[in-house]
Each structure stands twice: as C-alpha cells, then as structure tokens.
Amino acid sequence: MTPILTAFKAAPDRGRGLARDMRARWALEELGVPYEVRLVTFAEMKEAAHLALQPFGQIPTYEDGEVVLFESGAIVLHLAERHEGMLPKDAAGRGRAISWMFAALNTVEPPLVEREIMLREERDKPWFEARAGQVEVRARRPLGELSRRLGDADWLEGDFSAGDLMMIAVLFRARGSGILDAYPNLAAYVARGQARPAFQRAFEAQLAVFRAVSGEA
Numbered sequence: 001m002t003p004i005l006t007a008f009k010a011a012p013d014r015g016r017g018l019a020r021d022m023r024a025r026w027a028l029e030e031l032g033v034p035y036e037v038r039l040v041t042f043a044e045m046k047e048a049a050h051l052a053l054q055p056f057g058q059i060p061t062y063e064d065g066e067v068v069l070f071e072s073g074a075i076v077l078h079l080a081e082r083h084e085g086m087l088p089k090d091a092a093g094r095g096r097a098i099s100w101m102f103a104a105l106n107t108v109e110p111p112l113v114e115r116e117i118m119l120r121e122e123r124d125k126p127w128f129e130a131r132a133g134q135v136e137v138r139a140r141r142p143l144g145e146l147s148r149r150l151g152d153a154d155w156l157e158g159d160f161s162a163g164d165l166m167m168i169a170v171l172f173r174a175r176g177s178g179i180l181d182a183y184p185n186l187a188a189y190v191a192r193g194q195a196r197p198a199f200q201r202a203f204e205a206q207l208a209v210f211r212a213v214s215g216e217a
C-alpha cells in the first residue's frame with residue numbers, strides 16, 4: 001500500500017514550500033518512499049473525516065495501513081525509523097539526531113513562528129513596538145546558539161540526518177523574512193539542504209499542486 005500524505009489544496013504560501021507537508025515530502029523523497037497526496041480544503045480540514053486523522057484540523061497527516069499519524073515531527077521520525085538513511089545506526093548517534101529534531105520543533109520553531117505571526121498580524125496594534133523587540137530577541141537567541149554550534153560544519157552531527165532535515169525545514173520557512181542574514185552559516189546550511197535532490201523533488205511536487213489548482217504558471 002502506498003502511504004498517503006495530506007496537504008493544502010489551496011496553498012496559502014502559493015507553492016513556496018512553507019507549509020509543513022514539505023518536511024514530510026522531503027523525508028519521503030530522501031528515503032525513496034513512494035507516496036500519494038490527498039489535497040484538502042480549509043473546510044475539509046475541519047470536517048469529521050479529517051479531524052479523525054488530525055485532531056486540530058491541520059495538515060499534514062500520514063496514513064499507511066494501520067499507521068495513522070499527525071504532527072510533522074512524528075511523521076518524519078516514523079519514516080526515519082522505518083527506512084534506512086536518515087538516522088545513524090548506533091544508539092548514541094540516533095539519539096543526537098532525534099534531539100536535533102526536537103530542538104528544531106520545540107526550541108527553534110516556536111519563537112520564529114511567533115515572530116512571523118506578530119509581523120503579519122500585529123503591526124497596527126498599539127503594543128507592537130513594545131512587543132516587537134522582545135519577540136525579536138526570543139527568535140534570535142536560539143539562532144545565535146545554533147549558528148555557533150554548527151560553525152563551519154556541513155551538518156549538525158557529521159552526516160546529514162533527520163535532525164538536519166527538520167532544522168533546515170524550520171529555518172527555510174523563516175529565511176524569507178531576512179532573519180538569517182545575520183547568520184551566514186545558517187543561510188548556507190539552508191542552501192545546502194535546498195540543494196539536495198530530494199528537497200528539490202519535494203519542492204517541485206508541492207509547487208506543481210499549487211500550479212495545477214491555481215492555474216498559474
């Protein structure tokens with residue numbers, strides 16, 4: 001049976017690869033796992049059939065027979081554990097890669113998303129100026145630490161791993177705002193991820209959906 005991923009039918013990012021199905025697609029491509037995509041509208045995401053798969057009415061979800069997953073991190077971890085290539089075989093290396101996955105999702109991503117939402121939705125609010133500085137500091141602190149830790153290495157722990165995939169996916173979404181300009185090694189790290197053929201296949205696949213649905217070239 002071919003696993004099925006869900007993704008936006010009408011991608012609000014217009015095919016820029018910023019939605020969280022991108023990281024699952026990238027993992028599937030890295031691991032050479034064929035997959036199908038079921039596109040869902042915003043309305044369908046809030047209907048019972050989708051809520052049974054994703055309690056918060058979001059994408060992505062992953063179905064492979066009895067295995068039904070939500071949360072992009074859980075999906076990538078499941079794939080990396082079931083297929084060789086993105087987690088080291090030794091327990092220590094495997095644990096480090098998984099730690100970086102959690103760091104991406106728990107430490108780096110939340111303040112970046114908070115900053116993105118604030119810049120998009122709160123510019124005209126009376127508290128914007130007071131809050132913006134704090135939010136900026138909270139978003140940059142983990143980036144500075146990550147930048148120092150990565151140094152001039154290609155990947156976080158030797159070979160490319162699921163930890164790198166998740167970290168790069170998180171940084172990829174933030175880079176459009178210019179926040180990575182202050183961390184050239186992180187910008188280069190993201191570019192290395194983007195250059196991977198699996199990333200490009202995943203990116204093209206989600207862009208093709210946007211083009212087909214919107215009719216835009």
Ligand code: GTB
Pocket residue numbers: 011012013014018019020021045057058059060070071072073
């Ligand atoms: N923690 C969950 C996970 O990692 O899987 C979060 C999933 C999530 O936020 N999904 C979003 C969603 O379904 C899409 S990715 N939102 C619909 C809803 O909540 O009703 C977030 C996202 C959305 C849009 C852009 N964009 O336009 O640039 C980027 C990222």
